[in-house]
Amino acid sequence: MDQNNIDEVIEQLEVGEFERTPVPSSKLKGWKSFLGMYAGEHAAGTEFMIGPLFLAAGASLKDLAVGLLLGNILAILTWRYLVAPIAVSSKLTLYYQLEKIAGKHLVKVYNVVNGVLFCFLAGAMITVSASAVGIPFNINFTVPENIFGLSTPAFSTIVIIVGLVMTVVAAAGYNTVSKFANIAAPWMIVVFAACGLSALTQMEVTSWDSLVAEWNKGIGVVQSINGKQDFGFWKIVIFSWLCNAAMHFGMADLTIMRFAKDSRAGWGPSIGMFLGHYMAWICASFMLAAQIKLTGDISANPGALAWSAVGWTGIICVIVAGWTTANPTIYRAGLAFQSLFPSNSKTYSGVILAGLVATAAGIFPALSGKLLDFVGLYGTILGPMGGVIFVNHYLAKKMNFIQNYADEKRTGFNLAVLLAWVIPVALGLFFIFEKGVFAAYAVIPCWIASSALYVIIMKFQKS
Amino acid sequence: MKLLKIISGIAIGVLILLVSILSFLGTIDTANVNIFMLIGTILWFVTTPFWMKEE
Numbered sequence: 001m002d003q004n005n006i007d008e009v010i011e012q013l014e015v016g017e018f019e020r021t022p023v024p025s026s027k028l029k030g031w032k033s034f035l036g037m038y039a040g041e042h043a044a045g046t047e048f049m050i051g052p053l054f055l056a057a058g059a060s061l062k063d064l065a066v067g068l069l070l071g072n073i074l075a076i077l078t079w080r081y082l083v084a085p086i087a088v089s090s091k092l093t094l095y096y097q098l099e100k101i102a103g104k105h106l107v108k109v110y111n112v113v114n115g116v117l118f119c120f121l122a123g124a125m126i127t128v129s130a131s132a133v134g135i136p137f138n139i140n141f142t143v144p145e146n147i148f149g150l151s152t153p154a155f156s157t158i159v160i161i162v163g164l165v166m167t168v169v170a171a172a173g174y175n176t177v178s179k180f181a182n183i184a185a186p187w188m189i190v191v192f193a194a195c196g197l198s199a200l201t202q203m204e205v206t207s208w209d210s211l212v213a214e215w216n217k218g219i220g221v222v223q224s225i226n227g228k229q230d231f232g233f234w235k236i237v238i239f240s241w242l243c244n245a246a247m248h249f250g251m252a253d254l255t256i257m258r259f260a261k262d263s264r265a266g267w268g269p270s271i272g273m274f275l276g277h278y279m280a281w282i283c284a285s286f287m288l289a290a291q292i293k294l295t296g297d298i299s300a301n302p303g304a305l306a307w308s309a310v311g312w313t314g315i316i317c318v319i320v321a322g323w324t325t326a327n328p329t330i331y332r333a334g335l336a337f338q339s340l341f342p343s344n345s346k347t348y349s350g351v352i353l354a355g356l357v358a359t360a361a362g363i364f365p366a367l368s369g370k371l372l373d374f375v376g377l378y379g380t381i382l383g384p385m386g387g388v389i390f391v392n393h394y395l396a397k398k399m400n401f402i403q404n405y406a407d408e409k410r411t412g413f414n415l416a417v418l419l420a421w422v423i424p425v426a427l428g429l430f431f432i433f434e435k436g437v438f439a440a441y442a443v444i445p446c447w448i449a450s451s452a453l454y455v456i457i458m459k460f461q462k463s
Numbered sequence: 464m465k466l467l468k469i470i471s472g473i474a475i476g477v478l479i480l481l482v483s484i485l486s487f488l489g490t491i492d493t494a495n496v497n498i499f500m501l502i503g504t505i506l507w508f509v510t511t512p513f514w515m516k517e518e
Contacts, residue, residue, distance in 0.1 A: 183515055187507045190475040194483035194500060201487045311497030313479070313504045 018258075022091035028261040034268025037256070040185025042244075042269070042276030043192060045128045045302075045322035046121075049371050050243075051284025052300035056222050057231035057372065061215040067233045068281065071240025072273045076266075078241070078248040079257075082386075084266030086393050087257035094254045098385060101392045102417035103406035108339050110385060110421075115336030117378050119354055122329040123361025124368035126166060129322030130159040132303030132315045141301040147366045159362045166323060167355025170330040171348040181324035189275050191310065191317040196283025198309040199290035218289040222298045235438060239372065240277055242443045245379025249447050251386035300369070330355050373432075376439025380428045383443050384421050384450030391454045401458040416457040424449035467510045474510065478503025 018027070054064055090097060099107045131141040139154045150156055169177055205211045223229065247253045257265050287305040291297055294308070302322075306314025334351030341349045361367055367374070396403035406414045427449070428442035478499045486496040 179516075183508070183511050187475055187479075187504065187511075190479050191500075191504075194479050197483040197487045198493075198496070201483075201493070310483075310500050313497065313500040316504060 018091075018093075020096055023258050027259065029259050029265075030261055031264035031267060034257070034260065034265045035271050038269045038272035039275065040182070040189070040272065042272040043185065043189045043280050043321075044276065044325040045125045045318070046325060046371060046375075047192065047276055047280040048284050048302035048306065048318055048321060049124065049128055049300065049368055050375075051281040052288035052302075052305065053369070053372050054231060054236070054281065055215065055218055055285045055288050056226070056229075056298065056300055058219050058223060058229040059231040059236055060219075061212050063231075063233040063236055064282065064285070067236030068240045068278050071237040072277055074237070074241040075244060075248060075277075076270045076273060079253065079269050080263065080266030082390070083248050083251060083253050084257050084260060084263040086251070086389065087254045088260050088263050088265070090254070090393070091258045092254065093258065094252050094389075097251075097254060097389055100404040100407040101388060102385075102414045103412040105412040106406075106414060106418055109418075110382075111336040111339060114382060115333040115350075115354060116357070117381065118329050118333035118336070119357040120361050120367065120374060121378070122166075122326045122333065122354070122358035123163075123364075124371055124374070125322040125326035125329065126159055126163045126358060126362030127365050127368040128302045129166075129319045129326070130155065130162045130303075130362065131301050132306065132318035132322070133162055134158050135303045135307045135315055141299070141303065141365060143299065143365045143369045145366075147370065148364050149366060150363060151365045155365070156363050160359060163355065163359025163362050166326050167330060167352060167359065170327050170334065170355060171351040174327065174331045174351075177324065177327040181327065184320050184324055188317055188321055189280070191313060192275075192280040192283050195306060195309040195314060195317075196279070196286045199283070199286035202290040202309070203286070203293050214293060215289050218292040221292050221296065225298055235440075238438075239376065239440045242379050242383075242440045243277070243375040245376075245440075245443045245447075246382040249379065249383040249386045249443060251389050252382070254389075326358065330358055333358070373439045376441070376443065377429075377432065379443040380432065380439055380446050381425055384424055384446045385417075387447045387449075387451035388417055388420055388454045391451045395455060396458070399455060399459065401455075401462050405458070416454060416461060419457055420450045420454035423453060464514045467514045470510045471507055471514070474503040474506035478506065 018024075059067075092100075095107060095111070098110065102110070127141070134141060134155055137154075137158075139152070139158060141155055142151050144151065151159075200211070203211070203214045205214060242249070253269075257268070259265075260268075284302075284305070287309050288298075288300055291305055291308055297304075302318050303315060306318045308314075310317075331351055331354075333354035334348070336350070337353050338347070338350030340353075392403055392405075402408050405416070406412070424446040428446040431437040432439050432442055482491060482496050482499040482503075485491045486493060491499075
């Protein structure tokens with residue numbers, strides 16, 4: 001190996017790592033780099049699924065257009081004023097920051113919970129990709145009433161094949177798919193826009209009023225079959241604000257933003273959010289409205305919707321979108337599961353386990369149909385840990401309790417963090433599952449409760 | 464590389480986006496739109512890896 005190669009390897013290791021040290025100032029990036037880094041981040045396979053669900057849930061078009069605008073702005077502000085200042089100040093990954101506060105054993109618990117949730121997300125992506133793979137074979141994606149009900153045997157077989165292929169690729173060729181995802185991102189965003197335009201053409205829309213009329217007809221058809229549902233303005237705002245709550249309120253993006261020179265990096269997600277969680281969602285919802293007008297079919301089958309809109313390009317887009325989202329998700333879940341295996345086990349064991357769990361989840365199509373609830377649940381469970389980090393960063397010294405408790409006390413398990421995390425989340429889950437509260441509504445109360453509880457327990461512990 | 468970038472730009476800017484706008488305006492029929500988009504998709508994936516890899 002010559003010196004150039006050695007330098008290259010060292011550089012790669014340094015840029016990719018800094019997992020247990022603050023990022024050095026020579027490796028920091030300007031805020032504009034984060035605009036590009038996040039541009040393709042939020043235009044993914046999930047958008048094909050989430051967009052149509054707004055129409056299916058009865059959201060009015062005006063509420064959707066304004067509600068998503070407001071929700072996305074709130075999400076960007078949360079990244080800018082909550083995540084970025086802490087990331088720039090500490091320059092540590094979420095996991096190392098948490099380890100310093102909660103201890104390495106509790107971080108393992110958090111990792112496994114995170115991994116399980118990632119598996120369900122990846123499962124939904126496998127279902128999305130399988131819906132497109134089935135189209136050329138005339139195999140339809142039907143969603144059973146029961147959440148753990150199966151679709152047709154043929155569709156389940158496609159899900160298993162797609163899931164296993166994705167698992168093997170994530171275990172063996174993660175980097176290749178990751179590079180492919182970068183290449184595909186601009187193309188996917190343009191195809192999303194084309195799908196929306198094609199849907200408008202199919203609906204023969206000529207003005208805003210005619211679009212609203214077609215949209216309302218679509219809702220009417222859905223509600224005549226599924227019964228009346230309501231997805232009002234504030235529900236849309238809260239959902240679009242908090243669907244990435246694990247990343248901003250939960251501080252997962254500390255890992256990305258620790259490379260920032262200053263807090264302006266918090267504006268980084270703005271372009272990506274408006275492309276993925278505004279344009280792509282609205283375009284995807286237009287596809288369902290067009291399908292209802294053309295065929296009367298109300299099923300939000302991403303493969304069929306994209307096929308109807310732009311033909312083979314749509315099929316390829318759904319497969320690529322699902323695959324490029326599932327790949328890192330399975331890989332991250334695998335890393336989280338790896339801690340469950342003995343240290344001498346193969347490095348891909350965790351990824352294989354994660355892929356198998358995700359494939360099993362993908363077999364139940366009703367799970368992907370519940371994505372609006374799932375992403376809220378995801379934020380409710382993982383978000384509160386961000387509250388603990390917030391308190392540790394801003395309030396520990398001011399309120400005279402120990403900052404980075406586990407690190408200072410050399411303990412592997414900070415009970416205060418466990419209680420501050422589990423008690424609010426348990427209450428949140430009770431309200432979601434027993435009282436039927438919309439999952440995204442629980443995110444902020446749980447985050448505030450966790451923050452407050454951590455302060456109280458730490459003060460009590462000190463006294 | 465510059466030529467490849469231009470081809471990539473034409474692939475998604477013209478063959479996918481512009482064509483779908485023209486279809487919305489009623490200038491091109493749907494069957495042709497889908498063919499143009501597929502050509503655009505193929506061109507994008509054939510040309511982009513070369514210049515994106517360089518960058």
